[in-house]
Amino acid sequence: MSAYLLAGGRVLDPGSGIDALLDVLVVDERIVRVAPDLAGGTGGSGEAGAPHASDLPEHLDPVDVEVVDVRGCWVTPGFVDLHTHLREPGEEDAEDIDTGSAAGAAGGYTALCAMANTDPVCDAAVIADLVWRRGREVGLVDVFPVGAITKGLKGQELAPFGELNASAAGVDMFSDDGIPLADALVMRRALQYATAFDAVICNHAEEPDLTVDAQMNEGAMSSVLGLPGWPHEAEEIMVARDLILAAGVDARLHVPHVSTAGTVELIRAAKQRGVRVTAEVTPHHLLLTDDLVDCYDPVLKVNPPVRSHGDVRALREALADGTIDGIATDHAPHLPELKDQEWDHAPCGMLGLETAFGVVNTALIRSQTLDPLTAIARLTVGPASVRDVGDHGGGGPDGGVAEGATANLAVVDPDATWTVDARALHSRARNSPYHGRELTGRPVHTLLRGRFTLRDGVVQRLEVVA
Amino acid sequence: MTRPTMGETAPDATATGAPASADPTDPDATTPAAGDRHDVSVDERARAAVDERPRAADDAGHGTVAPLTDLISIEDLDAAQVRHILDTTEQLLPIAQRERNSVPTLRGKVVCNLFMEDSTRTRISFDLAAKRLSAEVINFSGKGSSVSKGESFKDTALTLDAMGVDCVVVRSGSSGAPVQLQGYLDVPILNAGDGWHQHPTQALLDVFTMRRHLGDLDGRHAVIVGDVLHSRVARSEVQALRLLGATVTLVAPPTLLPPEIDGWGVEVADHLDDVLPSADVVYLLRVQRERMHRAFFPSRREYARRWGLDATRLAALKDDAIVMHPGPMNRGVEITGDVADSPRAVITEQVTNGIAVRMACLYLLLAGATAGSAPPAAAGPIDPPADVGPDAEVDR
Numbered sequence: 001m002s003a004y005l006l007a008g009g010r011v012l013d014p015g016s017g018i019d020a021l022l023d024v025l026v027v028d029e030r031i032v033r034v035a036p037d038l039a040g041g042t043g044g045s046g047e048a049g050a051p052h053a054s055d056l057p058e059h060l061d062p063v064d065v066e067v068v069d070v071r072g073c074w075v076t077p078g079f080v081d082l083h084t085h086l087r088e089p090g091e092e093d094a095e096d097i098d099t100g101s102a103a104g105a106a107g108g109y110t111a112l113c114a115m116a117n118t119d120p121v122c123d124a125a126v127i128a129d130l131v132w133r134r135g136r137e138v139g140l141v142d143v144f145p146v147g148a149i150t151k152g153l154k155g156q157e158l159a160p161f162g163e164l165n166a167s168a169a170g171v172d173m174f175s176d177d178g179i180p181l182a183d184a185l186v187m188r189r190a191l192q193y194a195t196a197f198d199a200v201i202c203n204h205a206e207e208p209d210l211t212v213d214a215q216m217n218e219g220a221m222s223s224v225l226g227l228p229g230w231p232h233e234a235e236e237i238m239v240a241r242d243l244i245l246a247a248g249v250d251a252r253l254h255v256p257h258v259s260t261a262g263t264v265e266l267i268r269a270a271k272q273r274g275v276r277v278t279a280e281v282t283p284h285h286l287l288l289t290d291d292l293v294d295c296y297d298p299v300l301k302v303n304p305p306v307r308s309h310g311d312v313r314a315l316r317e318a319l320a321d322g323t324i325d326g327i328a329t330d331h332a333p334h335l336p337e338l339k340d341q342e343w344d345h346a347p348c349g350m351l352g353l354e355t356a357f358g359v360v361n362t363a364l365i366r367s368q369t370l371d372p373l374t375a376i377a378r379l380t381v382g383p384a385s386v387r388d389v390g391d392h393g394g395g396g397p398d399g400g401v402a403e404g405a406t407a408n409l410a411v412v413d414p415d416a417t418w419t420v421d422a423r424a425l426h427s428r429a430r431n432s433p434y435h436g437r438e439l440t441g442r443p444v445h446t447l448l449r450g451r452f453t454l455r456d457g458v459v460q461r462l463e464v465v466a
Numbered sequence: 467m468t469r470p471t472m473g474e475t476a477p478d479a480t481a482t483g484a485p486a487s488a489d490p491t492d493p494d495a496t497t498p499a500a501g502d503r504h505d506v507s508v509d510e511r512a513r514a515a516v517d518e519r520p521r522a523a524d525d526a527g528h529g530t531v532a533p534l535t536d537l538i539s540i541e542d543l544d545a546a547q548v549r550h551i552l553d554t555t556e557q558l559l560p561i562a563q564r565e566r567n568s569v570p571t572l573r574g575k576v577v578c579n580l581f582m583e584d585s586t587r588t589r590i591s592f593d594l595a596a597k598r599l600s601a602e603v604i605n606f607s608g609k610g611s612s613v614s615k616g617e618s619f620k621d622t623a624l625t626l627d628a629m630g631v632d633c634v635v636v637r638s639g640s641s642g643a644p645v646q647l648q649g650y651l652d653v654p655i656l657n658a659g660d661g662w663h664q665h666p667t668q669a670l671l672d673v674f675t676m677r678r679h680l681g682d683l684d685g686r687h688a689v690i691v692g693d694v695l696h697s698r699v700a701r702s703e704v705q706a707l708r709l710l711g712a713t714v715t716l717v718a719p720p721t722l723l724p725p726e727i728d729g730w731g732v733e734v735a736d737h738l739d740d741v742l743p744s745a746d747v748v749y750l751l752r753v754q755r756e757r758m759h760r761a762f763f764p765s766r767r768e769y770a771r772r773w774g775l776d777a778t779r780l781a782a783l784k785d786d787a788i789v790m791h792p793g794p795m796n797r798g799v800e801i802t803g804d805v806a807d808s809p810r811a812v813i814t815e816q817v818t819n820g821i822a823v824r825m826a827c828l829y830l831l832l833a834g835a836t837a838g839s840a841p842p843a844a845a846g847p848i849d850p851p852a853d854v855g856p857d858a859e860v861d862r
Contacts (some may be wrong), residue, residue: 215641223724224541226641226662226698296642340620342640344661 002450003027003064005051007039008071009411013401014377015077015394024075025056025065026407029450032057034403039067070411073444075401076376077394078110078408080383081353082280083177083256083328086112086143088134089127090119094429095333097131100353101140102426102461103331105453107353108379108410108443111392112141116148117178123148123159125167132169139462140453144389147171149190149201153179158190165197173387175202177256178303180238182208187242191251200278200387202254203242205263206304210234215344217290217305225294227343230305232260239263243270243277254386255279257330259304261314268323278386280328281315283352283359284433298339298346299433302332316369319378326382329356333429351432354425357412359434361441365414372414411445418442426459534830536655538644539664540705548709552674554826555819561598562822572601575832578631580647581658582608582619583639587793588658591817592635595824601832604631619643623650633832636660641698654831662696668792669702671823673710675816676747679788684711689741691773692751692800693722693762699792700751704730715741717773721762738773742782749790750775750800766799776802780810788812 006024011034013019023038024031033055040049050062086100095103097114104112114131116122122131128145135143147164151157153176164171174194181187181203191201211234216222218229239255243266246253255267258281267279288306300306318324332349339346360379364370370378384393391398391406398406422435446454453460531550540548561567577596581589589605596603606626617625619638626634633654636644641661648655659665673683680686688707694700694716707714714732716723723734735741742748753769763769770776775789783789789801789811797803805811 218725220726220729223727224701224729226660226664226701228662229725296645337618340618342619342638342643342646344640345619 001028001064003060003066004447004450004452005039005065005067006070006075006409006411006445007067008069009073009075011075011401012373012376013077013394014373014381015396015400016402017373018401019373022075022401023051024401024409025051026409026447026450027057027060029406031401031403031405031407031409034401068445070445072415073411073413074372074376076108076410076412077380077400078392078410078446078448079108079356079379080111080113080326080389080393081107081109081329081331081356082113082173082254082326082383082386083282083330084112084114084353085117085330085332085349086114086131087333088118089130094335095427097134097143098138098140099426099428100331100333101135101138101143102459103351103353104141105446105448105459106426106443106457107329107355108357108412108446108454109141109353110408110410110446110448110453111144111384111389112353113144113146113173113387113389115177116146116175117153121148121152122146123151123153123164125160125163125169128164128167128169128171132167139448139451140459141448142390142392144173144387145169145171146177146202147174149174149176149181149203150186155179155181155183155186158186158193161194161197161199165199170388172197172199173202173254174199175204175254175256177202177204180204180206180208184241184245188245188249191242191246191253192249195249195251198252200252200254201246202256203238205235205238205242205255205258207234207237210237213344214305215301216293217307219290219308221290221293225296227293230303232262232307232311235260235304236262236266239266243267243275246277247273247275250276252276252278256328257282257285257304258315258318258324259285259307259311261311264314264318264323268318271323278325279318279323280326280383280386281319281324282328282330283356283363284330284350286312286315286319286327287359287363288433296343298341298343299350299431299435301343301346301348302330302350302433303348316364319364320370320374325378325385327356327360327378328383329353331427332431333427334431336430339431349431351422351425351427351429354427355420355432355434355439357410357443358418358420358439358441361412361414362439366440407447407450409445409447410443411447412441412443414441416440416442416444534654534827536644536648537666537827537831538648538655538657540666540669540702540709541664543666543709545709545711548670548673548706551670551823551826551830552677554830555670555674555822558598558825558829559819559822562595562825563818568598568600570600571829572596572599572832575599575601575632576604576630577601577633577635577828577832578604578606578626579635579637579658580606580622580626581637582643583637583659584608585637585659587817588637591820592656592658592824595821595828596635598821599825599828601632601828619646620650623647627651627653633828656827656831659698661698662701663698664702665698665792666702666706667820667824667827668699669706670827671816671820672703672749672790672792673706674823675790675812675819676788677710678815678819679812680746680786682711683707686712686746687715687741687744688712688747688749689715689717689735689738689745690749690751691717691738691775693753693757694718694751695722695724696754696757697751703749704732708732712746715745717741719763719769719773722757738775738779739782742779743784745783746787747790748775748783748787750795752792752794753796753800755796755799766796770799770802774798774800774802775805777804777808780805780808783810790816793817 025033087095214230215227222229329352637658641663
């Protein structure tokens with residue numbers, strides 16, 4: 001048996017709307033009490049003391065309860081990432097499920113959705129089950145595979161949605177992420193077919209004819225830097241098409257990594273019309289802008305590219321008003337030797353798991369664009385509404401910071417200021433655009449089913465605990 | 467001066483035995499300086515002249531020109547720096563033009579021409595510039611080197627660093643490669659053209675050529691015609707012209723104009739004919755044939771009629787206006803053959819001036835400070851060649 005009392009923290013539970021100073025008692029896998037002042041002596045400036053026996057379940061002796069002082073921290077549901085590239089199977093020299101899970105735990109995540117563009121592609125149940133099982137074996141986060149829309153990501157034949165859905169992984173989200181599904185007929189069929197499983201289709205929103213050789217956001221900066229532009233229209237045309245197709249067959253569409261103000265408008269209008277669409281935005285699109293590219297450091301190269309200040313403003317507003325449902329990292333590890341090339345030779349993508357909360361807190365919460373509860377919602381219940389992630393993310397009867405819920409929790413210090421050191425991150429790769437930057441806000445503890453996967457900022461691997 | 471023939475043979479001919487074009491009144495020119503022997507007397511005079519030489523007209527005044535540490539983009543320069551480079555070029559031009567003549571200014575310095583992208587013309591020009599200053603030159607090209615065997619740009623840079631070169635002249639098809647190189651190397655980086663981004667020595671040789679013909683460029687009107695979108699030359703050219711006070715009009719098919727160029731400080735005109743009468747310079751950019759295959763414009767014929775410079779349009783120019791092109795030209799597309807061969811076209815002179823400009827840039831980068839502000843003792847061995855008198859009248 002394990003019993004922890006998270007004492008003195010501010011509980012932010014978006015599912016219930018609770019925002020209060022509450023102590024949280026975790027026994028084994030579950031939260032058994034959420035109440036004020038369970039611990040003795042936390043009322044003032046004194047140390048958290050042992051809990052009162054009268055506040056505990058009858059069978060629990062106060063001496064068996066480990067009190068964890070979380071004053072000054074927020075206690076929230078574990079974060080859910082809808083968009084993670086874990087690179088396993090196939091590119092384990094950049095990341096694998098072990099290192100990626102560690103990065104997730106360090107970032108406050110308890111659930112990661114692993115994108116399908118591995119080698120081999122996640123277009124068969126056996127691959128999905130491998131990814132799901134490896135996540136369980138590592139035990140730092142739960143890994144929910146995303147299935148491919150088309151076999152081999154080739155954009156032609158559908159992957160076996162039914163087999164993937166029936167697998168142990170229970171895949172209910174499909175994406176050829178990284179490669180746009182350009183063929184409108186295949187996209188339409190995918191949306192239609194997915195309705196049989198109430199699954200959601202996530203199409204990489206990029207009209208490829210408009211982005212041949214594209215290197216960065218098209219605009220004043222690309223003109224000065226002499227880099228071929230990635231016009232915002234390329235994203236918006238694809239989103240517009242997909243929204244029309246999804247509406248036509250009453251299917252569920254998820255728009256990944258929204259990056260432009262125009263896309264925000266399209267999604268906002270579609271939601272008002274009742275189209276079943278959800279959307280995500282990355283931390284980097286909420287913070288970084290294309291004027292940073294003048295250093296030509298490929299660590300800033302990402303697809304879709306970092307955009308203009310106007311786009312960033314629109315994305316922040318859309319996140320605040322719920323047009324965009326959640327924050328997703330698009331964590332994309334790449335080997336240093338691939339990133340250490342000329343800009344146009346380097347691959348797209350940046351690390352995101354371990355810096356996500358810091359970026360969101362620094363850029364959105366401290367700037368008062370988002371209140372803490374809404375921001376936490378976009379990291380938890382928002383993503384959890386897009387696909388079924390079980391008891392993660394604070395939604396549903398088994399989720400949240402609530403009595404009886406599974407103890408999938410993040411404890412974050414919103415005032416911790418730290419300088420990102422890419423070499424010190426848990427990812428095997430080093431391509432963090434925030435290296436050397438100061439962020440405020442950092443996860444302190446993460447609990448997966450009542451077990452610390454991150455404790456005092458240190459990832460707790462299974463064997464260490466055993 | 468004699469005008470070398472256009473194309474890649476021009477610098478070669480100068481280097482390998484075409485008749486000398488030296489000012490016959492210059493005694494040094496007749497000194498029998500065979501082979502690679504240095505014309506020491508010129509250099510000694512340079513040293514002697516450095517203290518008493520009147521400073522060239524320089525807005526920033528005496529000794530206030532910021533030293534040149536790298537030359538990546540014209541955007542990094544201020545007007546005083548550009549004028550200083552041009553004034554230095556003026557002094558070096560006689561050496562650039564003289565056959566088998568060099569000064570020991572950069573003796574012992576190793577300049578590496580790192581050409582990741584083929585460009586025989588530019589490489590030869592830099593090669594000659596370095597050799598006229600007695601620098602040792604290493605040519606490191608993408609083809610036939612470790613780069614073609616898969617060595618990364620970074621490893622190539624680190625290798626050069628380990629070998630101890632004093633300056634890297636870099637040409638790359640990748641925009642920003644010289645900026646990245648700055649992060650790998652501590653020695654001065656000289657950008658010889660990167661992707662669509664910048665080609666600063668081209669812009670400097672162009673404004674140098676313009677200044678020789680037109681005098682001060684303040685208030686002059688330059689018209690740049692053609693494929694601005696894909697042009698590193700245009701980006702550098704606009705910035706250099708604006709720094710010197712010229713007004714710039716871009717004329718191009720709308721598909722070949724970069725987006726959102728409000729910040730460039732240029733005018734954009736749809737019709738070439740509208741702007742020709744006020745132009746002091748018409749600068750024609752090379753149009754790559756393959757562009758029409760991606761629907762930038764319908765045909766070479768239509769391009770030539772709408773945006774090409776032919777004899778009729780040439781006649782609309784002011785009497786003293788000049789025609790320029792960075793080369794290599796597509797005769798019959800952006801420029802007709804008769805315009806290219808007309809006295810208005812100073813295209814081959816651009817090539818000759820290119821050597822002198824590159825000498826000036828190498829000198830300023832490797833001397834490490836502006837000539838006026840450097841302590842003469844420290845700068846002694848690498849003083850600039852000084853005024854050897856104005857060259858023969860520019861051939862118009």
